[in-house]
Amino acid sequence: MSQMIQDLHDLAPLEDPKSQSSGSHTAKPRKRLPRKDVDQHLGERMIWRACPPALRRAIHRRRSVVVVIEAIRPDWAGILHEAAQGLFRSTNILMVDSSKKSKVDLQEASLRSATTGGLSFIIICNGSLAGLSPAVADAADYCLQIHSPDRSLITATLKAAFEVDSVRNIPSRVGHESSAAALIAAIRPKETAARAIARLRDLDRRNQDRSRHSLSPGPTLSDLDGYGAAKRWGLELADDLAAYRRGDVGWSELSTAAILHGRPGTGKTFFASALARSCRVPMVATSLGHLFSQTPGYLDSIVKGLDQVFAEARSRAPCILFIDELDAFPDRATLSGRGRDWWTTVVTHFLKLLDEARDRVIVLGATNMIHRIDAAILRAGRIERQFEIGPPGEAELANIFRFHLGARLTTTEVDGIARLARGATGAEVEFLVKTAIGQARREQRELKVDDLRRLLLRDGLTDEELHRICIHEAGHAVAAMALGIKVDLISTVSQGSLGGVVITESAGRVATRQRLEDSAVVSLAGRAAETVVFGDASAGSQRDLEAATQCVAAVHGSLGLGSSILHRAAPSETSRLLADPDFCDLLEAELRILDARCVVLLTNHLQQIRTIAQALQEHRVLTGDALQALLQS
Template sequence: MAEKNNKNKQRSNLGNLKPGGKPPKFNPYWIYGIVIVIFLAIQYFSFGGGPVKTTWNEVRTTMLTQHDIARIVVVNRDEAQIYLKEDSYEKYADKLNTGFGAPSKFGPHFIFTIGTVETFENNLDEAQENFAEDQKVTPEYNNVTNYFGEIISWILPFLIIIAIWWWIFRRMSKGAGGAGGAGNIFNVGKSQAKVFDKDSRVSTTFKDVAGLAEAKQEVEEVVSFLKSPAKYTKLGGKIPKGALLVGPPGTGKTLLAKAVAGEANVPFFSMSGSDFVEMFVGVGASRVRDLFKQAKEKAPCIVFIDEIDAIGRARGRNPNMGSNDERENTLNQLLTEMDGFDTNSGVIILAATNRADMLDRALMRAGRFDRQIHVELPDLNERGEIFKVHLRPIKLSDEVDASFLAKQTPGFSGADIANVCNEAALIAARKNRDKVGRQDFLDAVDRIIGGLEKKNKIISRDEKKRIAYHEAGHATISWLLEHAHPLVKVTIVPRGKALGAAWYLPEERSITTKEQLLDEMCSALGGRAAEEIIFSSISSGAQNDLEKVTKQAYAMISIFGMSPKVGNVSFYDSTGQSDFGFTKPYSEKTAELIDSESKGLIDSQYERALQVLKEHSEGHKKLAERLLEKEVIFGEDLEEIFGKRPWVKDELTAENQTIMDPKPETETPDKTTSA
């Protein structure tokens, strides 16, 4: 039975171990604590206890009078130790300490402070004046050196300095021991990559990645090769050494990497580009070496570097102009490890960035990053798939449909769609609803694009009227021009920084014609034109419109080559090299021509906007008055006033209108832009 009980205890102890099966490590700091406790015990208890503090009055009236004192020893001329006679020890037992702290029978038993030696001697002689000579106690004098205290007084300052130094460097190298210890200054050059293997798996799979069909196919091929390499090697093929995920923020680059980590049955190293950067010289290169050393030991494996532009920026672009740059040293080491003299068989590199134009060319060449996988903004069908993923945990009403929501969010990234779903759930909860409805999602899109409604903002009647006519000018021209985005909703309720806003339904197109750009420009100038016609004056409310129109006009002339006088030239540098140049890529004469053509383009569209509004002045005024009355109007109101748009094949209704491109009626530029 005893053996059985012992086995059960061992099993219970094994059950308390960590998943790795190893017992918890002993902390070496406990040793330091034990040593300190032992020294304190030696100092204060001395293994025999200590004397009890008393007073001269008690010594004189009790111990001296009853002749219980055997010796009086004055230590260091300021403290007197009382030694009792052996037959008097029991008399004072109740006053002495007991247990471990009790003094020995040999003393000292009591102790008190004497003041000065002369005063103590006079008091002692006076107290023993009537005693016989054999009963008098003569004091003894002794000097004792506290070696422990002196040693501590010498060592303690150095210990404090060392402790401060250790704490500072621990803070500076916090987390530097990702592979070899927690925060140790000597491990600052170790890799900080998180390793995901069979003991710590990632739950994300390719089923959680909606849309991105082409990008997903590329990375699935990497996983497929690792699972069954014979399928590719029998035909003489080789797996790409690296794949670079490129795309705008929020499109799912890191999510794809998480899915690879969840699907692959090989070790997965994950870290950020900024993890290589440290204030110490040479640390970045050291961490790169340590990362690839670990990866080679666990090959085949995958290494994922998020935001690689932190270390992969093109060399020679350092603003310090020729000084030694730690980032360049780190990049050089990374280039060597990826494809240098030593081969890295079985180590596949995945990286993600939204600034691929800034990366070094040597990093982008074949043999390092063989593939560039472009992760673009999702189209209509892909947005529907993404909505289905994010709608799973939400309690939806029957009227909500993923395809309907996809139509409301052109230009949205996957992160934006996740934000819409979360915001809709919060809005429904705020209204104490049991399920999230269609209107909650529309309100969520309004909230994300236009900002929070400010119904209590103080606006005068004259300002409100000007805002209404301004927004009605935008709406009128956009409805009447063929290539302008059709209006969905107009409001004069302030949102964010904007005092008024208009939402449009942009077409999902890959290229844009000159006629489309001119119609959009004319529509943007409709607010300023309406103010000039109705009030014979202009305001600062068109700042955002003018900013957008100016940028669009210069882009048409100098980038898209849409000016006959300037010609079919483009001064845009897609490589990003011109960002560090000190001269323009054209002459001063060409610059004057670009300015002149851009201004002429804007002026012609402004005159066109004035003409359109004058021709439809009655409808414009009706729309503005209805906007003043209702504060919010929809596309069906414009259809009632101006009629259907003859060139639109599928007419939009108020139910499936999207919410895009608010036009601010404010002096400060708004963050919203047209899609």
């Protein structure tokens, strides 16, 4: 063992050229390692590099130590096991497979046996520390994370194995992107260093080809329109990954975690796939719902399922781990007594994986309800980048239509359809185009723009029903403009269960009570407009009433802007606030006051409501600019 330790010391200058200018080792001639056991030589260097100076001194002085070695890539665990046997003194070594049920009793018995006998105890965990006994973790003198070998370690191994002074042209990422078995097989001691280098370069080319071919066909981020800041982040990440592959930057310098949030259908999953293609990396996709469907659903099976997902991502690294429906991991601050312990364990383990099991893995989450996500998941160092994905604008919609339509329609026709579809999501556009193309194909004819128009306007409305919807949406718009709130779009094109939509600017992050109450008035204005014009309201105001109630409930129960500064619940948890009958009475009284205010406001602007409604019946969609021009005329 003494000779092997001396060999590692003597080879240290090969790993760090700067060390050749000083230190006791530079005066000694470099030792040549025998042409055998390339895997053990490389494994020893991987461990030695991870050892802090104190552990290196302990190894050199043959002291008894307890060391936990985490093999970030599970396929290196066996090689590290053999290397640890040669590196440490008389030792008790145990392997722990994080994907299987760990034998805690065996770990602790082995620990006692080694330490009482004056031996070192080395435990090697493949993939993560999930299966490690808490007692062993507490007793460990050192915990080492062993990453895949980089170019300098491979270079040092080749120099020693083939007794050569110079090794060049080793690909920078071949150690990170190759399996352990394939990398070791490329270095064959009975051949020459030049032949080993050629094999490593061939292996690197195959890795690159596999990476390209493993990506599903489809657009890259550069091909997509919209997505704003999320797209800029993704393109910057793709550039940074290219620099990482060249060895220009380290992984820790990359921004490798983000969350996409927004209404359903805005293209969050589509973005993830395009990001993987832009970065030229594979994508592992999962969700908590998927884990429940693939396991018995017991606590231990969900925890192990999370371990396996992260382990798969690391085994394919660099890659993207896409976690959909991230809000399924509940906010621990909102958990009631029932199920609190169960979910706390799941969320805490997920946080641990985000902290410790992300080597060369890009974590991308998606949710429709970011307000439900535990704040610890979103803190800096975990998934701190947050991008809201909203519905695309008119120009972006036109390009989305062009992407799905190809050359089937003219630019003028596509622009007209995009204008009519304002407020739709990318997913809705894709479904619309597929449906129209399918109908035309079944009728054995070319697609026409009227096919898309008919699908967009196929709501089965009578003239009377359409008129009421136009009055309703015009009421929202008039109330917003009267209160100084910008209107971006009014549409009476049906979208799901909605008969129409008015898109306005939000209340903002620093909203006052007046601003929130104005938002509630705008929400109530559709129903109020129906009352003013027709004398009664229809049943189509459920979403509006929900939004108004949420605004007023937040004023009084969450934000300290009303009758009490007591924080009862988060603004999104209206149902918890409504469990109090007295609070319900307070909200009812406030909403009645705002509704009466809304009726007075719309009565004073009745002609504007009629003017806008008439234009909506004719055009079905009005942009904010068109609305302003209409009222000015």
